[in-house]
Amino acid sequence: MGWKFSEDTPIYLQLIEALKTDIVSGKYRSGDRLPAVRDLAFEAGVNPNTVQRAYAELERQGLVQSERTSGRFVSIDDKKIEELRKDLSDTYIRDLFKKLNDLGMDDKTIRDVLSKWRDE
Amino acid sequence: MLGKLIKYDFKAMFRSLYPIYVALIALTTVFSLMVKFNFDQGLLFTIFAFLFVAALNGSIIACVFFVVTRFSHGLLKNEGYLSFALPVSTATHILAKVINAIIWAFIEGLMLCVCMVIMGTVMGSIKEVAFFFQEVFRAFDLIERDVLVAVLQVIVFLILEMIASVCLIYAAMAVGHLFSKNQKMIAVAFLIVVFVLRSFLWVSLVDLTEVVAGPTHMFVDDLMLIIPPIVLTGLYATLTWFILDRRLNLE
Amino acid sequence: MMETLVCNELSKTYGSVRALDHVDLKLEEGKIVGLLGPNGSGKTTLIKLASRLLVPTEGEVRICGELPSPATKAIVSYLPDRNYLPDWMKIKDLLEMYQDFYGDFDVQRAQEMLGSLNIDYDTPLKNMSKGTKEKVQLILTMSRHAKLYLLDEPIAGVDPAARDYILKTIISNYDETATVLISTHLIADVENVLDEAVFLKEGKVVLHQSVDELRDTTGKSVDEYFREVFKC
Structure with missing residues (x-):
């Protein structure tokens, strides 16, 4: 169901990698809004807390910025x-x-x- | 919550019983018409007479049967998973089932009265039926007060006895539920044991009453009469409650 | 953080069979927890104790601090591992019943989900396929704003498409302050949606860990690790 995940690493790490790939490939550009936690969880078929954790990690690495009311945005220069x-x-x-x-x-x-x- | 439980039991009972009552009334009407128009011989009449009597008895049996299964299916089979997950106490569940039994005993009685009225109306006339009821009410007026009170007491006693019997049947099913096999047989065995115990108790109670109050004072105007069914109802209900609340173990 | 389900030395014996053996367990709010174990390991017993369909032999279970009672039943949404609804009931009867009995039932949410299944509100349950019936039961269970969802084998015996539907319904509908406990022996199918895994073996909790941690430390999926723990 949802996305395919490999068995040996935590799902949130795999999510981070998938999201990074999406950013590099240009699927999400700077300033684009990322899907809401529930939506991505639904699409990928994973727990919302896992998505939350992946987003938090991306934020920590400075790739994503969250605005309190309007969601999370890709914040990254070339x-x-x-x-x-x-x-x-x-x-x-x-x-x-x-x-x-x-x-x-x-x-x-x-x-x-x-x-x-x-x-x- | 009690009212809602009663509502859903009523719905379930109605679903099962209304075809039987429709058939009963239809057969009563047909049978009465046959009698009225002197169509009262031959095979067809025999068949309808038989069906009519069967429907009369059948409706009583069906009513008891569905009261019993409403309890066993609603609380002790798969539907019990739904019932016992509801935010309702076990006592409320049991009370709802007792009230369900009373309601349907009343409806059954009413249906039998309706059948009598239909027969009277078709075979005789509405006037005659009305006259009959008038006479009955006049009779009530004529009867002495004491006798009327006595009659009412007997009616109350019979209702209390019925409630006690219903609680006994519920308790028997609850006792059966304690065992993983032969639940029905154990329930019936429990009923038999209680009947035997009760008759012993009854005999000795009557003896006791005679000793205390003398043989003439034994019946009718004695409050003693309604105490046993009330006490027994309490006992059976408590036993049922204890098993369903503390020993429930749905398959 | 609030604990929605706490077991203290919880034990249950049936005759001489010990189904649960001094279980200590704490589940926090906001988590989806897998109650994992082979058949007969005590999963259903634990769930029945929490929903007060059983009374403990020893120890206690508490729901948001309270012993099981009609009040806790009002905040626990329980999905049994069987068809528990009267099969003559139509969808509209069921919606009415859930609204009648559960103050936290969100009828709009239920209608939205039922709408996507394209079920006629006048179809009685007995005319539905097994898969549809299970979906309807799950929709009713997940349409409550409960504090604790107890789902007993929600994906056993349904086809993979229905399985996906059921898991997605769970992750997109539970309340964020609620705990979801999913019992199953089909671990590979649920492990992506779990925060935590509880392994039950012969009535005892042999593991309770976050799924991420478990994958990190063992380098295995929960399913693989489960097979290792329970190999015969």
Whole structure:
């Protein structure tokens, strides 16, 4: 139901990651209002408290600002988006290398495979 | 809340019983018409006569049956999950069921009277029926006060006896509920035991009354008469309350 | 923070069978809690004790500080694990009944949800499919502004689509100051909506933890961890 979540990490961390991806990809732009807690909880099929927790964490990181009456807004400049994009891509690349290392490929082989992939 | 409980019991009872009462009145009318127009021989008449008597008895049996099942289904089966989750005390639930029984005993009596009036009206005439009632009321006027009071006492006694019997049946079902198997058999066994105990008690009570008050004073104008059903009602109701409140264990 | 449900040394025995064994439990307001355990672990017994369909053998259970009574029943919304409504009743009868008996019943909320199901108000329950019946029962339960929702196996025996519907109805309708206790043995289906998990094993609470914490510390989903704890 709702979004797909992986089993081994807390849901709120996965929500944070999904929301960050939405911001970087431009689904939510600076000044856009984020969905209300209940609405996002309903859409994702998760507990409203979990959404609350993810929003709070995004606020703490300065990506989201909450206005008392009108909800939560994305508050981020282009420079910060770049940083965020780099953060996320670093995570994915680190993940990729780790997984391929586990398959027994060394870093050089991985680089070769990657450049071949791009050419195709 | 009591009123609301009674309302929902009434609705449920009405649903089950009204077809029977409609059939009863229809059969009474048909039967009376057959008699009036001398259509009182042959197989068809026999069938209708039989159906009419069956409907008369059946309505009484059905009334008792549905009073009993309103209690057992409403409180001790799946519907009990709904009833006992309501913000209502156990005592209120039991009181509602007792009142439900009284209401339907009254309605049953009323229906039987209606049948008599129909028969009288169809076979004779409305005038005759009216005359009959006039005579009855005049008879009341003529009767001496003492006798009238005595008659009223007997009526009160019968009503109290009926309430006691209803509470006894409820208590029997509650006792059955204490067991996980053979609940109906245990309820019937409990009824039999109580009947036996009661007759012993009754006999000794009558003996006692005779000893205390002398044989002539035993009946009718004695308040003693209405005390046993009241005491028994209290006992049965308390037993029912204790089981439903403290020992409830819905399947 | 207010505690909506507290069990102190709560025990229940049926004859010689001990269904609940000295359970201590505190549930706070605003949480959705999973009461998780295999069949026969005491889930239903705990819920029945809290709704006063049973009386404890030992110990006590308190709802917002009070022992179970008609007054606590007025603030507890209970969904039994069976069809508990008279099956001749139509939707309109049910709405009337809930309004009659529960001061906190929000008939508008119920009508909105029933509207999205496209059920005719004149259809008696007995003519509805099993899934629809369960949805109707849940809608009635969740349309109350209760302090404590006790949902006994709300998703057992319904198809996955109905399961989604039921869980979404729960998360979008409970009051923020209320506690929702969901008993189930189908953990994978509910774990995303839970704040906390309570594991019941043979009548004892063997775990009570926030779901995030559990995933963090074990690196496993609640479902996986449950299988580990209860493996035969």
